[in-house]
Amino acid sequence: MTTPLSNGAFDVASGGAAESICNELFAGSALKDLPKSNNFTISLPPDPEFKTPSDSDNALREDLGPRLVKGALYTYVRPEKTENSELLGISQNGMRDVGLKEGEEKTQDFKQLMAGNRTFWDEGTKTGIYPWAQCYGGWQFGSWAGQLGDGRAISLFETTNPSTQTRYELQLKGAGKTPYSRFGDGKAVLRSSIREFVVSEALNALRIPTTRALALTLTPNTRVRRERLEPSAIVARFAQSWIRIGTFDILRARGDRALIRTLASYVAEHVFPGWLSLPSHLDPSQPIASTAINPPRSIPASTIQGPADIEENRFTRLYREIVRRNALTVANWQAYAFTNGVLNTDNTSILGLSLDFGPFAFLDNFDPSFTPNHDDHALRYSYQNQPSIIWWNLVRLGESFGELIGAGSSVDDETFINDGVSEDFAPKLIHRAQEVIPRVGEEFKTVFLAEYNRLMRARLGLISESESDFDSLFSRLLGTLEELELDFNNFFRRLSSVKLADLETESQRQDIASIFFHAEGITPPNITESVARTRLASWLLTWRDRVSTDWVSKGESGDAEREDAMKRVNPKFIPRSWVLDEVVQRVEKGGERDVVGRVMAMAEKPFADDWGGDRREEER
Numbered sequence: 001m002t003t004p005l006s007n008g009a010f011d012v013a014s015g016g017a018a019e020s021i022c023n024e025l026f027a028g029s030a031l032k033d034l035p036k037s038n039n040f041t042i043s044l045p046p047d048p049e050f051k052t053p054s055d056s057d058n059a060l061r062e063d064l065g066p067r068l069v070k071g072a073l074y075t076y077v078r079p080e081k082t083e084n085s086e087l088l089g090i091s092q093n094g095m096r097d098v099g100l101k102e103g104e105e106k107t108q109d110f111k112q113l114m115a116g117n118r119t120f121w122d123e124g125t126k127t128g129i130y131p132w133a134q135c136y137g138g139w140q141f142g143s144w145a146g147q148l149g150d151g152r153a154i155s156l157f158e159t160t161n162p163s164t165q166t167r168y169e170l171q172l173k174g175a176g177k178t179p180y181s182r183f184g185d186g187k188a189v190l191r192s193s194i195r196e197f198v199v200s201e202a203l204n205a206l207r208i209p210t211t212r213a214l215a216l217t218l219t220p221n222t223r224v225r226r227e228r229l230e231p232s233a234i235v236a237r238f239a240q241s242w243i244r245i246g247t248f249d250i251l252r253a254r255g256d257r258a259l260i261r262t263l264a265s266y267v268a269e270h271v272f273p274g275w276l277s278l279p280s281h282l283d284p285s286q287p288i289a290s291t292a293i294n295p296p297r298s299i300p301a302s303t304i305q306g307p308a309d310i311e312e313n314r315f316t317r318l319y320r321e322i323v324r325r326n327a328l329t330v331a332n333w334q335a336y337a338f339t340n341g342v343l344n345t346d347n348t349s350i351l352g353l354s355l356d357f358g359p360f361a362f363l364d365n366f367d368p369s370f371t372p373n374h375d376d377h378a379l380r381y382s383y384q385n386q387p388s389i390i391w392w393n394l395v396r397l398g399e400s401f402g403e404l405i406g407a408g409s410s411v412d413d414e415t416f417i418n419d420g421v422s423e424d425f426a427p428k429l430i431h432r433a434q435e436v437i438p439r440v441g442e443e444f445k446t447v448f449l450a451e452y453n454r455l456m457r458a459r460l461g462l463i464s465e466s467e468s469d470f471d472s473l474f475s476r477l478l479g480t481l482e483e484l485e486l487d488f489n490n491f492f493r494r495l496s497s498v499k500l501a502d503l504e505t506e507s508q509r510q511d512i513a514s515i516f517f518h519a520e521g522i523t524p525p526n527i528t529e530s531v532a533r534t535r536l537a538s539w540l541l542t543w544r545d546r547v548s549t550d551w552v553s554k555g556e557s558g559d560a561e562r563e564d565a566m567k568r569v570n571p572k573f574i575p576r577s578w579v580l581d582e583v584v585q586r587v588e589k590g591g592e593r594d595v596v597g598r599v600m601a602m603a604e605k606p607f608a609d610d611w612g613g614d615r616r617e618e619e620r
Contacts, residue, residue: 026163028101031109036120036157038129039270040074040169044263046132047075047179053121053130065177068147070254073247073263074132079116079154080176080186086218087111088233088587089596091201093604094214098168098238099161105215113156114215114236116175120157129157133178134242137250138346139396141380147250148346149180152188155242168238170214175234187224191584193233194596195575196357198583200237202575202603203354208332209325210354211239216596231588239353241271245393246346248400257420260400261315267350268318278317279324281305282443292446304409310435313411315404323394323440325352327447330390335455336574337363337488339383341373348393362574365523366481366488372577391444398437406433459492460543461566463550473546476539484532485523489574491516495543496566499559500551503544509537571606573618575599 047069050056056064056076064077090105104110112118121128133150154175160167173196174188193216203210215236222232243263251260268275279295282288284307299305301314312320329352333340340347341359349355361372368384376382381389398405403421406429410416421429456474457465481488494515503509513536522532551558583599586592602611602618611618 026099026161028096028104029099029162030101031104031107031113034099034159035162036129036159037167038132038157039167040155040158041076041130041132043266043270044073045071045259047072047135050076052076054126056130057121057123057126061176064179066151066181066183067179069135069149069179071256071259072135073259074134075179076130077133077154077178078119078121078131079156079172081117082115082217082219082234083221084219085111085115085117085234086220087114088216088218088593089197089600090215091197091213091600091604093201093204094212094238097161097164097166097212098159098170098214099163110215111217114172114217114234115219116154116172116234131156133180134247135180135250136244136246136346137253138244138246138344139249139393140342140344140346141376142392144249144253145344145346146253147180148182148246150178150242151181151184152176152178152186153242154178166240168212168240169242170236170238171242173235173237174219174232185224187222187232188235189224189226189230190218190233190588191230192358193235194584194587195360195580196237197235197596198575198580198599198603199357199360200354201600202606203338205604205606206332206336206571206574208336208338208354209329209352211237211242211349211356213237239349239351239355241267241349241351242355243267243271243350244346244355245348245350245397245400246344247350248397249345252400257403261404261417264315264318264401264404267322268314271351272318272321275299275301275314275317278314278321280317281312282439284310284439288442288446289450292443293450302412308408309432310439311408311432312436313404313408315401315407315411316436319398319401319405320440320443322350322352322397323444324447325350326390326394327444328352328451329354330387331448331451332455333386334383335452335459336571337366337383339363339370339372339381339386341371341376341381343381343386343389343393345393345396348390350397361577363488364576365485366478367485368478368482387448391441394444395437395441398433398440402433402437403429405436406430408432455569458569459566461496461547461550461562466546469546472542473539476542480535480539483524484527484535485518486516487518489571492566492570493572496563496570498540499563500544500548501559503540506537506541509540509544510534512540513537567609568607572609573602573606573611575603 048071053076061080069075119131121130131154133154135149138145138148153171153173155169155171158167158169174193177186197213197216200210200213204212213235217234219232219234223229224232248260276298279297280299282291282295305312339361347356359372363370363383369379369382371379371382373381404411407416457469460473481491498512502512510533513533516536522529551562583595586595598613
């Protein structure tokens with residue numbers, strides 16, 4: 001039997017309950033009093049065209065536009081000014097987690113910062129923290145896309161929550177052109193900004209690792225052309241790091257091996273909690289299912305582990321940690337049917353965060369081949385392909401780490417660091433990397449399946465593990481939902497309220513089956529209602545027997561406890577595509593404002609039974 005995953009990476013990536021408890025005891029700070037830093041720009045090389053903040057500050061804003069940037073991981077660039085901006089909404093959870101006090105959003109300091117009109121750089125004294133945009137590349141739809149980078153996102157500063165000691169990097173998306181804008185205008189449309197604003201906080205509330213949203217600002221004086229002329233907006237968002245696989249991709253493509261090493265060390269020492277936080281080598285003589293779930297940590301950075309042909313140095317352990325984090329996150333996506341329609345390497349976080357929301361959607365009816373990306377004709381980024389695509393992206397990262405992984409115990413030899421891989425050493429290095437990376441792939445699968453099974457058991461109200469659950473419950477259920485075209489997340493929420501006493505007979509089970517139907521009944525033309533009831537009744541019998549085994553010791557109180565447990569993991573509200581489309585229409589066309597706050601309140605508390613608003617609107 002495996003134990004529940006207890007991975008510091010997952011806790012860090014998603015915030016976690018401990019952070020919420022700490023924040024409840026902390027009243028918050030004013031914006032000006034938040035501790036601020038810029039470890040990223042202090043530690044890593046800047047754009048050689050603008051080596052200092054003053055170089056960028058003295059340049060005309062139009063001179064900071066698209067061009068090729070080499071030998072650097074960022075460019076100093078300030079947001080473009082906006083006029084008559086309007087703060088449309090904030091995330092209360094985001095304010096709390098960053099460490100801002102209640103009501104700070106009403107201040108002009110906050111509003112102007114969110115609109116890109118102020119920074120924490122003093123132009124008079126030339127001191128403070130100057131904003132920056134990151135340089136990265138990426139594999140898009142399986143093809144190398146070259147230099148990409150923050151084409152419309154500009155980071156303002158890092159801030160550490162005084163209560164939780166969690167450090168975040170605050171960024172404005174839609175803040176203007178940067179050297180990485182390519183053919184874009186550096187702006188974000190209101191439509192996509194509302195979508196990202198809401199889904200970021202919805203995922204966080206579902207305990208899915210994600211980047212976060214702090215505020216949404218309308219910039220009415222700027223309209224941008226996409227398929228049509230649209231209003232623009234700025235999303236203030238934050239994350240513990242915005243480094244992604246594409247950050248390493250661009251360095252590998254350019255053969256910048258020294259900077260790959262520098263960046264990898266920065267990630268371990270400044271993004272993760274340090275080299276000691278990384279997972280220990282897995283004993284190859286033991287079944288991976290028993291060693292991969294909660295491996296020991298606290299391995300000194302200089303320690304080499306494992307047999308010579310697969311020996312692991314600290315960079316291999318770093319690679320494995322990135323892999324593990326992403327395995328946990330994609331398991332959460334699959335368990336809650338979230339589909340990120342653009343899983344390129346530039347949209348894959350080294351922290352395992354859900355990142356950069358373009359076309360995305362939660363499944364309505366369960367359809368494994370669904371993709372929200374209308375340009376994805378090959379269904380590369382469909383729901384069912386997400387685990388394999390994330391692993392494909394992680395193999396690209398393995399190629400970037402290949403020299404460091406393959407070097408094994410020679411990784412700190414001066415000859416290797418300064419001169420590269422010798423002709424004699426190359427075959428041994430390549431062999432080791434080719435042995436290690438597939439082994440890490442097995443670790444990815446093991447961690448993914450363990451987390452997916454844990455989440456699905458929780459959603460079905462199960463306490464114990466059973467090897468038969470995957471086939472007898474999970475797979476059968478998914479097949480039934482797909483065949484009957486039933487709503488995925490609604491099914492679990494409605495199941496939460498089903499009492500075992502109401503499932504004792506076949507007749508009862510067939511009656512209960514109808515609660516999972518759509519209002520218009522069964523929609524597949526080749527399936528009758530009778531067939532649908534029989535299919536669901538059969539699964540409900542298996543589920544009833546399995547749940548009864550887990551909760552038998554609870555007696556009559558078991559149903560109530562199980563219902564409460566299930567409702568705490570099965571959301572009543574998720575930001576479905578039609579909901580977000582309606583919000584966009586009501587804000588853009590109808591001039592409404594309150595609807596943004598109402599939907600955000602629901603997104604931040606997805607497991608609630610009601611939100612104290614218009615009951616009819618909430619129940620839709």
